[in-house]
Amino acid sequence: MKNLPEDKLTPAAACTSPTLRDIGELGAIERITRSLPNRQDVVVGAGDDCAIVRTGSSATEDLVLTSDPVIADVHFTADAAPESIGHKALGRVLSDIAAMGAAPRWVLVDIVSPGDTPIDVIDGIYRGMGRLASEFSVAIVGGDMAEGGSLEIHVFGVGSVPTGKGLLRSTANAGDLLFVTGNLGGSALGRHLQVEPRIDEGVFLRNWASAMIDVSDGLASDLRHLIEMSGVGCDLELEKLPISDAAEDMSDGRLAVEHALYDGEDFELLFTIPVERRDEFSAAWKNEFDLLCTQIGTITSNKEIIRSLNDGRDATIIEKRGYRHFA
């Protein structure tokens, strides 16, 4: 109850109200999103990587809107270079925009920091953001600065996608094949700061994928979001998972495949392709990108669970695990 209006709660409420830690990040978000004020020009509201809104009935493009905070001691540690912090803060938002198949255009940046923060640190954060913004033709058009107890960067991003072409989490179909870009796991060894937003890949996938999400909370967790919102299930073929060298190098006693499943902040794209387009898709991808793209499973009509297949024998349910605030 730090910094909170204790005396405005009735004593009963103060005693009986569960806390954020009690109900968790997803519980709180589910509770909040039950009754948000809406408008007719909102195509997709809270719950996907970005919201989708339509500026007018004759618009040729939809806009995607998203925001992400990075916070000291949560998303970065004291030994991170300011440039890396800035890069990550913007990179997370660009990854969300990529997951919609959209192109990023404009961002705003709120920085909260203690008054004794050296201006060199702020310069470094902006240098890191600026470099990534330039790479993807993104304009930083404003924001705000405020004093607070620890360093935080909140980035708000706007992207665009041809009307009706935004890719959702909720549209995977039984029979579709599940793919992921790049390699998974072990981002804590450094890659979490070096987000490479898959913008070009996301724009390309706009014409191929039936559903898409970015891997930010961890493969198992983000795949669960995708299947639950699509009302489907998934046979995940563990032996096919593209495991990063970092996941192999993690010396914490856990298997590399566990890191690939449960570590967060890979910032790769996880998407589904209709099975009849498999060969055509694979050829088109190879023609366009050097980046690894691996089929790791199949969408099923068996809701609720994700089965892991090891050579078709050892079917188990993947744990509900991944990074959570307030856990």
Added chain:
Amino acid sequence: MKNLPEDKLTPAAACTSPTLRDIGELGAIERITRSLPNRQDVVVGAGDDCAIVRTGSSATEDLVLTSDPVIADVHFTADAAPESIGHKALGRVLSDIAAMGAAPRWVLVDIVSPGDTPIDVIDGIYRGMGRLASEFSVAIVGGDMAEGGSLEIHVFGVGSVPTGKGLLRSTANAGDLLFVTGNLGGSALGRHLQVEPRIDEGVFLRNWASAMIDVSDGLASDLRHLIEMSGVGCDLELEKLPISDAAEDMSDGRLAVEHALYDGEDFELLFTIPVERRDEFSAAWKNEFDLLCTQIGTITSNKEIIRSLNDGRDATIIEKRGYRHFA
């Protein structure tokens, strides 16, 4: 140097880099905005109440983008009701959108809070935001939640205005008359939590005002922004200032007029009207609104200073003062 990457700074830089407190909020913002990545579809970048961007060459509306944080112990105290905190967080952003002559449409909300925050508090914040959002037909389309040391609400807002009709701070002309809505000063007694965003008034002023800003840092400070960005000056007629009852009630030994000049968070509109439209404007305003609208000065070509006139005799320079982070 709390939570900051000390070891990535060279010892020399760590010793010699000024801090945010040394250069202040405006100094930091000026430094940051010198070299932000830009795009051709940005009509107005950082520096106004909102940025203005254009979605396409055939678009009939421009979008305005803005963000504002409210932070425990900075923007509200421990005795504020959660509903009021939510109301203020959204109200500040709507006030920025109003200052562009735009209509608000969509917002995202990032909440940072300690894990032991009662969910009732979060519910209350959303209830306060939701009520205000519904009043102005604003959709809350998403956002994020993260764990942090103190309660913060970051609101990112998008509004729209007919193409090219967004009102700026930088377009006042010598000879224009200076007006302000409502009454000024003493918001600390409670009004800072009860922001009434002047949306309808802002939309109306789109067809009348030559320049506009909202009074958030305090009249003297925001008027200075307006004249500096317009390259003009202002004769401010102190005896005409509409002083709030709260400013009269502040029992801190300062004059009510000082509160009207230097207190922040009035969230009224400060704007300029070409002198030849004075009578027509006043009639149209009275026909449309009950809200007080007062002519308080005249824009001059005498840059750099704001003179205060008391019956034309006692001309003094208004102090550079107002709310500043890192001060």
